[in-house]
Each structure stands twice: as C-alpha cells, then as structure tokens.
Amino acid sequence: PVSKKAKMRDGGTDELDVCQQLLGELETHQDAWPFLKPVNPKSVPGYKKVVKKPMDLSTIREKIANKQYSCLESFTDDVNLVFDNCERFNEDDSEIGKAGHIMRRFFNKRRAELLK
Numbered sequence: 001p002v003s004k005k006a007k008m009r010d011g012g013t014d015e016l017d018v019c020q021q022l023l024g025e026l027e028t029h030q031d032a033w034p035f036l037k038p039v040n041p042k043s044v045p046g047y048k049k050v051v052k053k054p055m056d057l058s059t060i061r062e063k064i065a066n067k068q069y070s071c072l073e074s075f076t077d078d079v080n081l082v083f084d085n086c087e088r089f090n091e092d093d094s095e096i097g098k099a100g101h102i103m104r105r106f107f108n109k110r111r112a113e114l115l116k
C-alpha cells in the first residue's frame with residue numbers, strides 16, 4: 001500500500017527536509033519583510049484584537065527547531081496562517097497586502113515542485 005508519507009521527488013527527502021527547504025526560501029524572498037518577525041501589537045493599532053492567532057516566519061523557524069511540526073501538513077497550516085492573517089488585516093492593494101499574495105503564490109508553487 002502507498003506509504004503514509006507524502007510522495008517525494010527522487011532521492012526521497014523526508015517531510016521535515018521539505019519544510020526546512022521551503023522555510024529557507026520564504027525567509028530569503030525579497031517580499032518576506034513584513035513576515036520575518038512577530039507583529040509588534042504596540043506599533044500596529046488594532047492588530048491584537050483583529051488577529052486571533054498571530055504567526056510569522058521566525059516563530060515557524062523556532063517551531064521547526066523544537067520539533068513542533070509532526071508533518072508537512074502542520075507546517076503548511078502555520079505558513080497559511082501567516083498569509084491568512086495578512087489578508088484579514090491588510091488591503092489587497094496595500095504594500096503588505098501585495099507582499100502577502102506574492103509570498104502565498106510563491107509558497108504554493110515551490111511546495112508543489114518539491115513534492116513532485
């Protein structure tokens with residue numbers, strides 16, 4: 001039977017390798033700047049009330065280091081949370097809103113490529 005593990009490209013790296021690879025590419029993307037560190041609620045009025053579950057790339061990096069992701073799916077949920085929070089708080093045509101859409105598209109494309 002097909003193993004539970006996601007299909008991997010040749011040379012089969014495990015799911016956590018894929019998470020590390022994807023996170024590295026997100027962190028170094030030129031449009032990652034709004035998402036690198038937790039949003040400081042003091043410098044962004046309303047953020048604390050509107051965004052119930054804050055998430056950012058440095059927190060995801062920490063969670064990988066602490067082995068808090070059991071699979072690619074739980075990692076993907078946190079990455080999507082970053083961009084869902086962004087859409088909730090920022091206009092689509094704002095600088096941060098535009099960066100969020102670019103980064104989400106980039107993530108989905110690279111994830112699909114790495115899973116081939």
Ligand SMILES: Cc1ncccc1N[C@@H](C)c1ccc2c(c1)OCCO2
Nearest residue numbers: 034035038039043044086089090096
């Ligand atoms: C992802 C996000 N969503 C909504 C608001 C902010 C942010 N990002 C923070 C880092 C951020 C990004 C840009 C900023 C800023 C804070 O503080 C004021 C100057 O410009």
